[in-house]
Amino acid sequence: MSEPVESLSKSTDMLSIQSGDKLLSLANEFVPTSYGLDLNILPAKNMFNGELSITLKENSSYNGPTSEIFSVTLHSSKLVFTKAVIGDEKLKIVYNKEKETVIFSGAALANNTPQTTHVLHLTYVGQLNTIKTYSDPTFGLFKTNYLDNISGKSNNYIVATHNQPFYTKKVFPLIDEISFKVPIKLTVTTLNKFKVVSNSQLESKDPISMTENAKFSFKETPPMSGHLFALALGDLEFAELDNQEESSTPIRFYTPIGELSKASYALQVATKVLPKLESLFKYKFPLEKLDLVALPFLSDMVMENWGMITFNQHQVLRENIELDELAQQQTRQLIAHELIHQWVGNLVSFDDWKYMWLNESFATWMGNYVLSTLDLSPEDSKLYRINQIQESEQLMDRDDTVSIPSIESFMKILKTSSNSSTKTDSLFDKDIYDKGMVLLKMIGGVLGEEKTLEAIHQFLIKHAFGSVKAQDLWTEFIALSDGGVLSLIHSWIKYESYPIVTIDLTEDKKNVILDQQEERDEESKEQSHPPYHLPLQLKVIKENESSTSVLNNLIVSNERQVIENVTPETLVMVNSDRLGYYRVKYGLEYLPYLESHIKANLLSTADLISILNDYNKYIEQGGKSVERDLIVLVRVLDCFVDKSWTIDYQVLQVGLNILETINSILLNRSQYTEFGVWLEKYTTQLYEKCGGWSDLLTLRQGGYSPVEMAARNSLLSLGLHNDQFQQFGKKLFKTLTNSGINKSFTPKELMPSMFNLVMSSANQKEYKQILAFVKNSNTSVLQNSDCPIDFFQTCAVSSLCFTDNEELLNKSLNFVMTNIDSKLIELGLIGFQFKQRKNMKLKLYDWYKLHYHAWVMRSFMKSTWAVQLRSTLENITNIVLGEILVGDSDLVEKKNEFMKKFLHSLPEHGLKDKVKEYEERVDYKRSVGEAYNELKGHFKN
Structure with a gap:
């Protein structure tokens, strides 16, 4: 699958430019x-x-x-x-x-x-x-x-x-x-x-x-x-x-x-x-x-x-x-x-400061590997894999935002001078440093541990006490490869960004095909560089067995490539453990095989997190594939309620966090009915599958997993209107407020859902208790919790408008208005983003419209509280105009009327620019909402 070495003369030339003696800046005899x-x-x-x-x-x-x-x-x-x-x-x-x-x-x-x-x-x-x-x-x-x-x-x-x-x-x-x-x-x-x-x-x-x-x-x-x-x-x-x-x-x-x-x-x-x-x-x-x-x-x-x-x-x-x-x-x-x-750095040094990225990347990459081989902590081996995925994920997110230059471009523009103003950080770029770790990880993954360590050994033996080019390290890796590593190094040093590859089936459905030109239009094709050289790292099912193995020496260099000797039934995962710096999409024809493999527990924690993160990113990026991406995401999430899938709370935490975001978007930008039915059934099944809820009422400090609690919190938040969930939330609240008696421990991770569930069906007494927590920072209930006071109060104030009781909702709105100059008081309105009924959304709008003129005029005054009011007003406007008055044509019309009225009746205060900014920032949410009518039939009922 990799390009023959002899056909890579340009790649070799590019790399060999870095070879040769380093001339000194001082000309001395x-x-x-x-x-x-x-x-x-x-x-x-x-x-x-x-x-x-x-x-x-x-x-x-x-x-x-x-x-x-x-x-x-x-x-x-x-x-x-x-x-x-x-x-x-x-x-x-x-x-x-x-x-x-x-x-x-x-x-x-x-x-x-x-x-x-x-x-x-x-x-x-x-x-x-x-x-x-x-x-x-x-x-x-x-x-x-x-x-x-x-x-x-x-x-x-x-x-x-x-x-x-x-x-x-x-x-x-x-x-x-x-x-x-x-x-x-x-x-x-x-x-x-x-x-x-x-x-x-x-x-x-x-x-x-x-x-x-x-x-x-x-x-x-x-x-x-x-x-x-x-x-x-x-x-x-x-x-x-x-x-x-x-x-x-x-x-x-x-x-x-x-x-x-x-x-x-x-x-x-x-x-x-x-x-x-x-x-x-x-x-x-x-x-x-x-x-x-x-x-x-x-x-x-x-x-x-x-x-x-x-x-x-x-x-x-x-x-x-x-x-x-x-x-x-x-x-x-x-x-x-x-x-x-x-x-590496001292015994053997790179001969130019432009290679500082490689010096630092190597030390972090190899340092994490070394720790994974020791017994200093049982977590190091697990963290080694998870951290690699997180590092790649964070770098890709950054790449999406600022378009990080290629390593080659960075080295060309790096200018250093030997004077007293030059500092180490002026030679350092974290993005390039992270890209270097990604490159080394890919090389190590293709070669495998034994060959990678042997290459490093040879590098040290040959160049001890000397100064070298980056090419001298690459040479040792290339020497122990089958030729593909040369093309891989060239590709990832020279090219910027990263590809998205699609996995689908050939016409006869007997083989798997990879395409890294997914949805590229003709103009971008002409402007793009040649295809990346991708390390596949395939996880496959062993012949006649239920266990899996990893094929790590495969490099593909074509835009479209059939993966040889691998059938849909045996292919479990492409880019397993996020070895390569690219995202993967699974075509709908391949999707049933992926679902089967997930339910059979053949994908690792790292693999599943990679899939979830990829699809979350696709949905955030919007575009014409949102419908398909949402279908795949929901079907992957559906696998987690299957009785054969073993619960993995790290995976659930990621998946349910994404689902919370999708739910919030669809609540305000779609008809929601079909998705709401699916979600209620889904959360109920997952609630029963997780089980152990009564055990959370008798926890002791240190006797729980924070990751598990975070996942359970997300699940509870998704079942906000489920009577069973609400009853549990009230029991947890009672346990917390009576903790001085029973000494049970309430983890901070459960606080957001606990407050929201209690408030969603709160009576007068419960409402007063929560409002007291908002007002009083010196509460004693936290003596049996690891929750910081400021986070506790934030959770309490954020729950105020989750109630549907008209009287309590009016009290919450009045409390926000009375304390409009207080920092973060706008969090008290968050609950409106989770209300489906139009009359509730209009209630917030009427309240907002009633006070808007006075707030704007007060914000022009010269005082410290006026500065805070401007910030609060901006955030409230974001909630009302950016998140509530959307989707429904009547609500959008209300927003237009509001804009027309206050743009002309008030002095210039940035309203038009802010609304435009909100619209641009949430463009992908609009795409998700618009796709709903086409995809609602795919939600399982």
């Missing part, structure tokens, strides 16, 4: 082969002293004019040189502040041969920047003092570096380019009491007699990019775990004094992840030790310096982390990401 750096840092001072010995050799890549006079240009920023010599000869020093370089020249060259080395000795002074607030940039060498919670002293110091992307030149002069790697031998003179940490192992500590100082000497590093150079010193403490059984690499975690206990979980994670990476990569950690250092301030929050990772302490130091699974998960992901960089 000589280049450094090592740096011997000696720093004298006393934090009480605002300057530091440096001495640097640079061993130089002839630059084999230099093609400029030769000279008998020595000259070398280095990057340097805000360093003042007091001495520059080669041997006994002093050199001339010329600064170029604009380019942030310094030229040393003047010595005569003798016996200059390619083997000749020269040693340049420099003495200089640099700035030690003081950091006092979080807004102060921590670039170059910086210091801060802090108050520790043990001694209470505030004269504790920490000095550290942050050099990415172009700030090492603030610490010492060098060729500050990501592609240029040489060893660094560091010595630091500072206070004897300090802990001092750098990239390599501490070799010796020698107190200096008659002083409070000591000289800390570190082993020479391997060849490394200058921006990875790191140093931290000061009042620090550290912890170290014994992980000798798993890895011989010692790992220490350094923190400010008094903070060490908060680092325990991160240190445990690091000691598990590092040996796992050594095993997966089949490459031992490339340095003798690994230090993790938490700093009070760090602008970029985290930096993967080689052998010495630094963190803003708020990113990694966690108190009582054992009680917070989300904090644990974030810590695991952060540590795994930074450890991946020690191999």
Whole structure:
């Protein structure tokens, strides 16, 4: 199915353009082969002293004019040189502040041969920047003092570096380019009491007699990019775990004094992840030790310096982390990401900052995979698959909105300059970074785990301690593929957006056909690029078995392609686990097979969520296929009430949320009758299938699944007028309000439906109780709930107009009017969006029309409450004119009359523009409503 390699010469040419030697921006006849750096840092001072010995050799890549006079240009920023010599000869020093370089020249060259080395000795002074607030940039060498919670002293110091992307030149002069790697031998003179940490192992500590100082000497590093150079010193403490059984690499975690206990979980994670990476990569950690250092301030929050990772302490130091699974998960992901960089990014570096997207994408993609293979949390393996789908889904949503450029386009327009204003975030684009993860996920999915890891191993072996192009990584993936990976890489680097592919049957209905040109008109066909190269990842039923297997090495490159050797009966899912960055539509002829597979529980949680999300997006996008898309969505949802389908609350939560939206649209924009009958039957069946409702009245904290509660909440909301649902809602309400007696626990996820169900059939007493909750934020009923007070009040106020009792409805409208200046008071009108009867909609309209003139005039006054009133009025207008007066011709006529009256009788206040904005924003809702007459016969009764 994939295009032959030999036919992809253009693809190969495009990729190979990235190959070749990286030219340095500084044209030097000589280049450094090592740096011997000696720093004298006393934090009480605002300057530091440096001495640097640079061993130089002839630059084999230099093609400029030769000279008998020595000259070398280095990057340097805000360093003042007091001495520059080669041997006994002093050199001339010329600064170029604009380019942030310094030229040393003047010595005569003798016996200059390619083997000749020269040693340049420099003495200089640099700035030690003081950091006092979080807004102060921590670039170059910086210091801060802090108050520790043990001694209470505030004269504790920490000095550290942050050099990415172009700030090492603030610490010492060098060729500050990501592609240029040489060893660094560091010595630091500072206070004897300090802990001092750098990239390599501490070799010796020698107190200096008659002083409070000591000289800390570190082993020479391997060849490394200058921006990875790191140093931290000061009042620090550290912890170290014994992980000798798993890895011989010692790992220490350094923190400010008094903070060490908060680092325990991160240190445990690091000691598990590092040996796992050594095993997966089949490459031992490339340095003798690994230090993790938490700093009070760090602008970029985290930096993967080689052998010495630094963190803003708020990113990694966690108190009582054992009680917070989300904090644990974030810590695991952060540590795994930074450890991946020690191999890919540091050991092997990409030679240009335009590849930062790939460096970061790789670390996140591989970091999540590594966590899924460990036993740090039972959730990591599940999250690995679900997160991949969510990441793709969020990126496609973003792509729909802003049309993200292709990776190739991004790299072409990326312009960087090596000056002090350049920051890491100026080289970073989250959308491209996410696209990079999608690309790597597709490559890994096609190759499979074993080949993917072998390709990474070969990449590390071949390019250790070097700088590479992206092509060098692609080459290793391509070498272990059957040829299709080359076309896949080319396609997804070069093209923007993503395709929608349709799955249907051939004319004889014996085979499945894929079409990625679905509904494209002739004009867009002419303007479009060639078809994407799609990884199919087919889930199929094994021959003569009921179980499934995944075919992951299939790549299709044609606009229309028959899927070979796969029948409708055996094909369960295309793009299983959302491997490929594309959406899938299932044709109506294939739909019965899909329904059968769902009912047989052959689709995973991730697969079903993908289908639901895709169809939700199709419906949101509107167009002529809305009718068909809605039919498919309803028939997929129907599978969930089948007795053979095993309940999956993650799937139900997504599906029922979508159904809530569809129901709201059809309530106000269609005849609704047939859909309403189907919905009542559907929710009743699902209510009975879920069961266990009485158990929710005796819950205890921690004894439930939030996902399940969210799904049940959506189900209850859909059965708003069902007597059985209403009775349960009242029982839950009574349990909550009497919780001081029975001590049962009410999850926050159930609050919205509980309030709405109670209010839909509320008596005077229940109404007063809910209104009291709206008014009083200091309620005691939440002592047995995890519901925040503000969310509780929001749910209460949002329920006020779900009642159909005329008297109570009038009270609710009066309450909203009386409190019209209050923030979010418009939520009290939400219930009208769920009323089918026209007289109820007209009731809201009459109330709105009655007060509109006064509200607008009050909103022109100069006061803070007038500003709030304008916002509230805008939101109420959105509800009334944008959601209520729609669909029915009489209601639309009312809206037109209203517009005609108030556009001319009131000063300009944006009404026309706002209504136009509402109309444009809800265009897809109109499409859904207009399609109803054609599709109502498909709803099962």
